Amino acid sequence: MSEHKIDLKWEGAPSSFDESTYNRNHTVSFSDMVQVTVSSAPEYKGDPSCADPEKLLTSALASCHMLTFLAIADLKGFSIESYQDQATGFLEKGDSGRPQVTRIELHPSIVFAGEEKPDAATIKRMHASAHKNCFIANSIKAKVDVIDV
Incomplete structure (x- = not known):
């Protein structure tokens, strides 16, 4: 690997x-x-002008999901003009009572280019496949939700 x-x-x-x-x-x-x-x-007690590990984890997941989604779109023959996400990671008490990133919400906004554009059901299936195949999603136990697709 x-x-x-x-x-x-x-x-x-x-x-x-x-x-x-x-x-x-x-x-x-x-x-x-x-x-x-x-x-x-x-x-x-951290510096608010810096990235923190929780933001880095959230960005790693969002980036991995996007890259996997782009690969799936390309394989299906769809062209994407832009992809944006406003992801949020939630640091909460886990089942053990200790803080952990329990869930990450993705809010992707995708603009497809070209004449052939997928319908909403196809986009939803593409996101499900991107989540299933995202290396980072497969490496963490936080729940991942793709919102507003």
Whole structure:
């Protein structure tokens, strides 16, 4: 199959907005060219200007679903002009009583190009297939809902 490596770096320092605790900011490098500053969510004393792990998980799922949907559309001969999503991940208490991302809602908006466009039932089946075949969806236990399709 394949491997997917990242480089994560954190250095100890006081928080810039709460000196009684440590700075949660760190960098994640995906390659020599792509680096993201990550922190914990603001509710957990993180930097609100940074991505947090829960947002990264939500974006990974939404991105994987989109890429799988695009592949399915291409195989079926449909051309897509644009795909947008306003996904939301919900950090809630799980069955164990501990916080976890329990569900992720996808809100895709797709503009099909060309003369042949799928009907609503076909789009719904394509989303179901994208979910079933999405690597990230198959790797997490959070419930995934595709809304407004």
